[in-house]
Each structure stands twice: as structure tokens, then as C-alpha cells.
Amino acid sequence: MKKSVLTILSITILLLAWQLLAMLVRLPDLVPSVPRLLSTLAALFASGSFYQSVMATVLRGVTGMSISLLAAVGAAFLFNKSEWIHELFRPLLAIMRSVPVISFILLALIFLNAESIPLIIAFLTMFPLLTENLTKGMRSRRKELSIMAHQFRIGRWNRLAQVTYPQLNPFLYSGLASALGFGWRAIIMGEVLAQCSPGIGGEMKQAQVFIAVPELIAWTVIAILISYLSDRGISWLAKQQFPIHYNKHYSKLPVPKGNCDIRIHDISYRYGSDTVLSHFSYTFGKGFIYGITAPSGTGKTTLLNLVGNILKPAQGEIETDCKTGIAYVFQEPELLSQLTIAENIALPLAAYLKKEIAFEQAALALQKMELEDFANRFPNELSFGQQQRAAIARALAYPSPLLLMDEPFKGLDEALSHRIIERIRERQAESGQTILFTSHNPEELRLFADKTIRLDQTCR
Numbered sequence: 466m467k468k469s470v471l472t473i474l475s476i477t478i479l480l481l482a483w484q485l486l487a488m489l490v491r492l493p494d495l496v497p498s499v500p501r502l503l504s505t506l507a508a509l510f511a512s513g514s515f516y517q518s519v520m521a522t523v524l525r526g527v528t529g530m531s532i533s534l535l536a537a538v539g540a541a542f543l544f545n546k547s548e549w550i551h552e553l554f555r556p557l558l559a560i561m562r563s564v565p566v567i568s569f570i571l572l573a574l575i576f577l578n579a580e581s582i583p584l585i586i587a588f589l590t591m592f593p594l595l596t597e598n599l600t601k602g603m604r605s606r607r608k609e610l611s612i613m614a615h616q617f618r619i620g621r622w623n624r625l626a627q628v629t630y631p632q633l634n635p636f637l638y639s640g641l642a643s644a645l646g647f648g649w650r651a652i653i654m655g656e657v658l659a660q661c662s663p664g665i666g667g668e669m670k671q672a673q674v675f676i677a678v679p680e681l682i683a684w685t686v687i688a689i690l691i692s693y694l695s696d697r698g699i700s701w702l703a704k705q706q707f708p709i710h711y712n713k714h715y716s717k718l719p720v721p722k723g724n725c726d727i728r729i730h731d732i733s734y735r736y737g738s739d740t741v742l743s744h745f746s747y748t749f750g751k752g753f754i755y756g757i758t759a760p761s762g763t764g765k766t767t768l769l770n771l772v773g774n775i776l777k778p779a780q781g782e783i784e785t786d787c788k789t790g791i792a793y794v795f796q797e798p799e800l801l802s803q804l805t806i807a808e809n810i811a812l813p814l815a816a817y818l819k820k821e822i823a824f825e826q827a828a829l830a831l832q833k834m835e836l837e838d839f840a841n842r843f844p845n846e847l848s849f850g851q852q853q854r855a856a857i858a859r860a861l862a863y864p865s866p867l868l869l870m871d872e873p874f875k876g877l878d879e880a881l882s883h884r885i886i887e888r889i890r891e892r893q894a895e896s897g898q899t900i901l902f903t904s905h906n907p908e909e910l911r912l913f914a915d916k917t918i919r920l921d922q923t924c925r
Contacts, residue, residue, distance in 0.1 A: 497679040505679040506686065518663040519687065522583075525664070526652050526695075529587025530645065536588075537595035537640075544596070545603040561593040566651045570658050583655035583664070590651040591644035598643075602636030612775055613799040617813035617863055618790030626707035627812060631803045638703035642696055649692045665691075706803055709812055711820040718817055718826070718864045725787045725866040725899040726751050727772055732781030734767050741767050744781075747918065751866070754893060754900040756914030764920050765903040766796065769869045772901060787867050792860040794870040794902075798852035800844040800859075807831070807840040810859045817864065830858035833888045835881070850876035857885065861892065870902035874909055886913045 480499050487498040497505070509515045544551035569589050573582045606629065614624045656666020665688055672681040727749040734742045741764040749755055749772075757765050770776040771783060773791050790813070800809045810827035811820070818826070831837050834854040844852055853876050860868055874882040890913065893900060904910055910917050 494676070495678055497682070501679055502682055502686075505683045509680075509683055509687070514663065518665055518668050519691070521661070521663040522652060522656065522665040523691065525583045525656075526587060526645070526649060526691075529584050529648060529652065530591060530641075532584075533588050533591035533595055533644065533648075534641075536592055537599050540592075540596045541599035541603055544600045551600065558593045558596060561589055562597075566590060566647075566654060569651075570655050573655075574658060580659070580661060582659040583652045583661060583666070586651045586655040587648050590647045594644040594647065595640045598636045598640030599633065602633040605636070606632045609795065609797065609799050610801070613793070613795065616773060616775070616791050616793045617859075618816065619813055620710065620816045622710050623812060623815055627709060627801055627804065630707065631801065634703060638699055641699050645695050645699065646692065649688065649695070653688055709804075709808060709815050709820075711811075711815045711823060712817055713819060715817055716819055716822050718814070719789075725749075725785060727787075727867075727899070728784040729772075730782050730784070732771065732778040732783065734764070734771060734776065735779050742771075742778075742920075745920070746781075749899060749901060751899050752897040754890070754902070754913060754915045756910040756917045757901060757903045757920065758905060758910060758917060759920035761905075766871050768920065769793075769871055769901060769903060772867075773869050785867075787865075789865050790863065792863040792865040792868045794853075794857050794860045794868075794873040796871045796875070798844070798849070798856040800852055800855060802844050805841050805843055806836065806847070806855045809844070809855060810862050813859065813863045826862045827858070830862040831855070833861065833892075834858045834885065848876075850878075850881075853877065854885070857889075861889070866898055868898055868900045870900065872903055872905070874904070874906070879908070882909065883912060889913070 483502075484499045487493070487496045490496045493501065540554070544554070566586060566589075569586055570582060573585055610628050610632070614628045619628070653664075653666040653669070655661070656664040657670045659666075660670050661667045662671075665684055669681055669684050672678075672684060729745060729747045729749075732742060732745050733740060741762070745764075745768070757768060759765050767776065771778055772785075773793060774783075800806070801812070804812065807824055807827045810830055811823040814823040814826055817823075828837065828840065831840055834857055836851060836854055836858065839847060839851060839855075844855070847855065853873070857870075857873055860870070874885065877885070886909065889900075892898075902913065904913075
């Protein structure tokens with residue numbers, strides 16, 4: 466059965482049970498019947514003060530949430546940057562989450578203006594939840610996606626909207642849902658004890674003073690409805706995506722700037738105490754395809770990351786005049802899950818091209834990879850080999866004089882990889898692009914490389 470049907474059935478059973486209780490007790494002022502409750506609700510909706518009270522409570526909730534969210538974003542950013550700051554404030558957040566809300570309210574009644582209590586209570590209950598969730602979200606971001614965005618020079622807005630925000634999304638909205646769930650109850654409790662007027666809590670207090678049970682229950686129903694609608698609103702927001710921002714003025718890809726001769730002088734690199742490259746020197750000339758091979762763990766990926774400026778050498782230097790982003794095929798596809806395959810390829814082009822032209826370029830690249838029928842699929846609908854081809858298509862579509870490829874044909878069958886190699890070579894012969902790729906496969910090196918570098922020999 467659909468969830469909506471089950472929800473309606475549950476509410477119907479609850480109303481029938483209440484009506485049965487009212488009939489058995491026969492005290493209509495204390496246990497009003499369902500028809501009387503409905504008539505009381507209708508009278509509230511017809512009252513002008515009803516909307517004033519509801520809007521006052523909603524405004525307090527929205528204001529409290531906004532302040533809490535802004536403060537939580539700033540705190541989570543600091544906690545993500547510095548572990549010692551996080552450890553310093555962790556006990557305070559734990560205390561804020563553990564102290565009963567009523568304690569905050571009673572203390573606030575002693576020291577603060579009554580009208581400010583609901584807003585302060587909203588902050589104290591929402592802030593720790595949001596901060597904890599956002600800190601977890603920031604720490605769970607995949608570094609590889611940030612590297613990909615940097616290599617392809619994806620613009621700041623697109624990087625925020627397409628790379629950072631989707632990774633924070635589940636943490637942000639689960640935090641918002643939890644915070645608002647606690648927040649509405651805390652705000653209304655604060656309004657009750659502070660007797661805020663207008664406000665739903667103030668109306669509840671008034672009904673309690675005059676033992677107006679139907680009105681008290683009616684206002685409780687309104688509070689539940691507001692909480693439900695806010696929860697549904699958060700669920701809707703969580704499903705929304707920001708569109709890719711494209712350049713609206715240009716229809717041609719820029720000509721890559723810079724001479725991509727790469728001059729490496731006596732570089733070394735270490736991971737802790739392990740040296741993977743030692744006193745390596747080489748000059749990669751413009752317009753050649755270089756195959757880099759070596760046993761696993763001896764520096765192939767490290768060398769590409771050094772050339773791509775992802776890593777910095779422990780000693781020595783790398784000179785290049787390449788002034789654009791660097792097209793990169795990583796060992797893993799590093800596709801963005803919320804974008805279609807065509808959008809993943811068009812994203813790095815968005816800084817240069819109108820949307821229609823970017824998609825035309827994406828279609829051409831996908832055709833070379835034999836993926837034209839998968840343009841509107843999402844990455845999780847493709848096999849690893851298909852995702853890898855999509856990553857190659859993204860790199861081929863990007864205007865760069867340098868292409869780095871880290872085991873690019875992993876997951877592809879031999880016949881397919883040979884066809885792709887032939888197409889890349891044809892394209893490279895026209896563009897003069899410099900290509901560095903790593904591989905363990907002697908056949909790939911034979912077919913693809915103009916020159917082969919064996920790190921286990923050159924690094925001795």
C-alpha cells in the first residue's frame with residue numbers, strides 16, 4: 466500500500482478511537498467529541514488572531530533556524546579546518562544537547578526578557594544538531610572529487626553547487642529535519658512558559674488557564690501540522706538540484722595556452738618514510754604520447770600527480786608553461802552521481818561555452834567512446850568500464866594542451882581499448898596535445914605510446 470493511504474488510515478483509526486473515548490467518558494468539556502474538535506478548528510481558522518499567532522510562531526522558528534544554520538556553517542567550517550578547535554568545543558556542544566530544554570527555559574525566565582526566550586531556545590536546541598551534522602558532512606567529502614574539480618578548473622559556483630553541496634546534502638537536511646523536530650517543540654514550550662502573545666504557545670497557555678480543552682487540543686493539532694509541513698518542505702528541498710551555470714557569451718572552445726614541455730629536475734617524493742620517487746629527471750616534449758610503466762607502488766600515479774600539481778615534490782622542481790587546466794583521467798572515474806553522463810562531460814566546459822554547444826562537444830566525445838546511447842544515464846546506471854570511458858570522454862572534450870591518464874583502459878576489453886586508443890591517437894595527431902599515461906599492459910604501451918618510460922630503471 467502507498468504511504469499516503471496508510472497515513473490516512475492511521476489518522477482515521479486515531480479519530481475513531483478518540484470519538485469512542487468521548488462517547489464512553491461523556492464529559493464533553495474535558496474530552497470533546499471529534500465533531501466539536503473540528504468545529505473548534507474551523508472557528509480558529511475563521512479568527513483573525515489565529516493567523517497572527519501562527520505567523521508569530523513560524524517567524525520565531527524560521528529566524529531561529531536561520532541564525533542556527535549560519536552559526537553552524539561557520540562552526541563546522543572551523544571544526545573541519547582545525548581538530549583542536551573541534552576538541553575544544555566538543556564538550557560545549559555535548560552539554561547543549563544533553564541539558565533538558567526546560568532547564569534552558571527556566572534559566573532564561575530568570576535572566577532574560579520573556580519575548581526573547583523562544584528565539585534563544587530555538588538556537589540552543591538547533592545549533593548543536595546542525596553543527597554536528599555539517600561537521601560530519603564536511604569531513605566525509607571525497608578529496609578526489611575536489612581534485613577533479615581543481616584539475617578541470619570548474620568555476621566556483623559550479624564547484625559549490627555540483628561538487629560540494631551534493632556531498633553535504635544528506636547531512637545538511639537530516640540535520641535540519643532533526644533540528645526542526647526539536648525546535649518547534651522547544652519554541653512552543655518557551656512560548657507557553659514565557660506566555661508570549663501572539664504565538665501558538667501563548668494561545669495554549671490561555672486555553673489551559675480557562676480549561677478550554679477543545680481549544681487546547683485544536684492548537685496542538687495546528688502545532689503538529691506546522692511541524693509536519695516543515696518536515697515535508699525539508700524533504701522537498703533535499704531533492705532539489707542546482708542547475709549547471711554555463712557561459713552565455715561564447716560558442717567556441719578557447720585555444721589552449723602555453724607550451725607543455727615539462728621539465729623535471731631531480732625530484733623526489735616520499736609518503737612518510739617511504740620514498741617512491743628518488744632523484745628523477747626527465748623532459749617531456751610537446752606533442753608526444755608518453756607511456757609510463759613500473760611495478761605497482763613505484764611512483765607512476767605519484768609522477769602524474771606531481772606533473773598535474775596535485776602533489777609537491779619533496780625536493781627538485783617541475784617547470785612547465787602550461788597555463789590552463791589539465792585534462793585528467795584518474796584511476797577511478799570520479800563522476801558526479803547527481804549529473805547525467807552528458808552533464809558530467811559538459812560541466813568542465815561550462816566556463817567556456819553556452820549550454821547547447823557544451824552538450825554538442827559532450828556528444829562528440831561520447832561518440833568516440835561508443836557511449837552515445839548512454840548520454841542521459843546516471844553514473845550508477847553504468848558499469849565500471851562504461852564509467853571509465855565517460856571519464857575519458859570528459860578529458861578529451863576539455864581544452865588542454867596536456868592530458869594525464871592514470872591506467873585509463875582499466876576495465877575495458879582488449880578490442881574496445883584498441884579502438885579507443887586509435888581514436889585518441891587520431892585526435893592527438895590533429896591537436897598536438899601532450900599525453901602522459903600509465904599502464905602495466907605491454908600491448909597498450911606498444912599501441913599508444915610514442916615513448917615508454919620505465920620508472921624502475923630511470924629512478925635508479
